[in-house]
Amino acid sequence: MSLRSPIGRALGLGSAKAGTAHWWAQRVSAIALIPLALWFIFSLLLLPNLEYATARAWLQVPTTGFLAIFLVGVIAYHSYLGTVVIVEDYVHGEGYKLLGLLLLRFLHVLAAGAAIFAILRVAFGN
Amino acid sequence: MPVRARPISPHLQVYRWQIGNTLSILHRFTGVGLSIGFLALAYWFVAVAGNSADFAFAAHLFGSPLGVIAMLAWSFAFFYHLLNGVRHLYWDAGYGFGRTERHASGWLAVGGALLLTLGAWTLLWHFGRL
Numbered sequence: 001m002s003l004r005s006p007i008g009r010a011l012g013l014g015s016a017k018a019g020t021a022h023w024w025a026q027r028v029s030a031i032a033l034i035p036l037a038l039w040f041i042f043s044l045l046l047l048p049n050l051e052y053a054t055a056r057a058w059l060q061v062p063t064t065g066f067l068a069i070f071l072v073g074v075i076a077y078h079s080y081l082g083t084v085v086i087v088e089d090y091v092h093g094e095g096y097k098l099l100g101l102l103l104l105r106f107l108h109v110l111a112a113g114a115a116i117f118a119i120l121r122v123a124f125g126n
Numbered sequence: 127m128p129v130r131a132r133p134i135s136p137h138l139q140v141y142r143w144q145i146g147n148t149l150s151i152l153h154r155f156t157g158v159g160l161s162i163g164f165l166a167l168a169y170w171f172v173a174v175a176g177n178s179a180d181f182a183f184a185a186h187l188f189g190s191p192l193g194v195i196a197m198l199a200w201s202f203a204f205f206y207h208l209l210n211g212v213r214h215l216y217w218d219a220g221y222g223f224g225r226t227e228r229h230a231s232g233w234l235a236v237g238g239a240l241l242l243t244l245g246a247w248t249l250l251w252h253f254g255r256l
Contacts, residue, residue, distance in 0.1 A: 027218060030211050037208065045249055052181040055174045075228065079161040086154065107165075115168035118175035 022081060029078035036071045057121055065090050065123040076112035080104060153210045158202035161199040201246055206239035242247045 047054055087100040171235035187193050213231045216222050
C-alpha cells in the first residue's frame with residue numbers, strides 16, 4: 001500500500017502538452033502533398049515516354065529535382081506519421097510495439113535517404 | 127502485478143456496417159498501401175540514378191503483370207486517399223458533419239477516385255504507354 005495521497009499520485013501525470021503536434025503535422029504534410037503529388041503524377045504522364053534517357057533528362061531539370069526531393073521528404077514524413085498510429089493502435093505488446101516503431105522509423109529514413117541521394121546523383125551527374 | 131486481459135469496449139460486432147466506417151477503414155488501408163508504394167517510388171528513383179540495365183530491370187518489374195496490378199491498385203489508392211483526405215481536411219475545418227453531407231462526400235470520394243483512376247489509365251492508353 002502506498003502512503004501517497006491520491007492527488008499526489010495524479011499530479012504530473014497529465015497531458016504531456018504535445019497531443020496536437022502529431023495531428024497537426026499530419027495535416028500540414030497532407031496539405032503539402034496535394035500539389036506535390038499531383039505535380040509528380042501529371043509531370044510523369046506528360047513525358048513523351050518513360051525510357052531511361054527521358055526519365056534522366058526530366059530529373060536533371062533543376063525544378064524537377066528540387067520538387068522531387070520535397071516530394072520524397074514529405075511523403076516519408078506523412079507515411080511515417082500515419083503508419084506509426086497504426087502500430088500504436090494495433091500492436092499491443094510493449095516489445096513488439098517498440099520494435100515496430102523502430103522498424104518504421106528506420107525504413108522511412110532509409111527509403112527517403114536512398115531516393116534523395118539518387119535524385120541528387122542524377123541532378124549532379126553521378 | 128498479474129497481467130490479465132482487459133475488457134475491450136465497445137465491441138465491434140454491435141455496430142452495423144455502413145459507409146462511414148467502411149470509408150474510414152479504406153482510408154487507412156489505402157494509406158498503408160501507399161506507404162508500400164513509397165518504397166516502390168524510392169526504388170524507381172534509385173533505378174533512374176543507376177545505369178540503363180538497372181533502369182531496364184525496374185521497368186521490367188513495373189511492366190510485369192504483377193507490376194501493372196500493383197500500379198492499378200496504387201493509382202486507385204492514391205486518388206481515393208487524396209479525395210478522402212480532402213474530405214477529412216474539410217471536417218477538420220468544421221464543415222460537412224450533417225448526415226446527408228457526410229454520405230454525399232463519401233460517395234463523391236469513392237466515385238471520384240474510380241473516375242480519376244479510369245481517366246489516368248485512359249490517358250496512358252491514349253498516349254500509347256501501355
